[in-house]
Amino acid sequence: MAGDDRKRAAHRALVDRILNGPGRASAEQRALAFRNDGSLPPPVAELVDKVARTAAEVTEADFAAARAAGASEDELFELVVCAAVGQSTRLYEAGLAALAEGRSDGAS
């Protein structure tokens, strides 16, 4: 399992850095973007939700609206990264949990 531990550890290091390291967006904003729970200011929340659920539909206008609401380019860079990594992390965890359950049932 050594290789697998390295994969998960590398993933955790990425998540830990973007949420807990220094950034131009506050750690609270980054955590909200990661969770995509809708509680960021509206144009940013809409961009974040699109990144998480339908990224192929993001347009220039989504970024323009977020900029007009006062978000800087670097804040948007960070919040988009957090939204993408957040959704990916939920998928990864859901997959690993289903695998653990599928394996333990098989053994019993």
Next chain:
Amino acid sequence: MRLDVLDNGYPRRTKLLFALIRLVSRQPVPDAARIVFYRPDFYGDRAKEFTHEAMRGPSDWSVADRELMAAYVSKVNESSFCVGAHSATSRLAYQDGPRVAAVLADLESAPVEEPLRSTLRMLGKLTREGTVTADDMRVVLSAGASPQQVEDALAVCAAFNITDRLADAFGFEVLSPEGFEAGARYLLKRGYR
């Protein structure tokens, strides 16, 4: 790209590196390669490490299989840039274009081994629906994929569910076939680090 800083916000030595890559490869530096150089301490350094582990670290899946998984997940996400990049890399790694085309056109009729087909199907469901069940996993295991292979595939899926979203949100420019070929050669030679 949709953020000006991702096109222009690089220090001088990074711009020189991009110019050198353009000169040597005679292709533009792909946006996927550029963004890992943007404030690399925030995202790029650790993203490269995770993606490299998932795609090139120890696994019973071949590099070609993992590139195919990346292309397949990207297809489910409708991420044109990543489908282009990783179908090219998978084709080159397998030395088999029709195999990759068949999987992306119709997984169920494609001429691939059952453990791989079943794993791709599960990754597609997870990516599309956001979840999979223990029963879905039992199907994959009974098709012959080992639990470790399923874990390894989930890491590939996680890496590309990040990259696909960034490609589409930031608007990575889709390359010419020659550009994707050059990128594929680079990824097989050097990996993601």
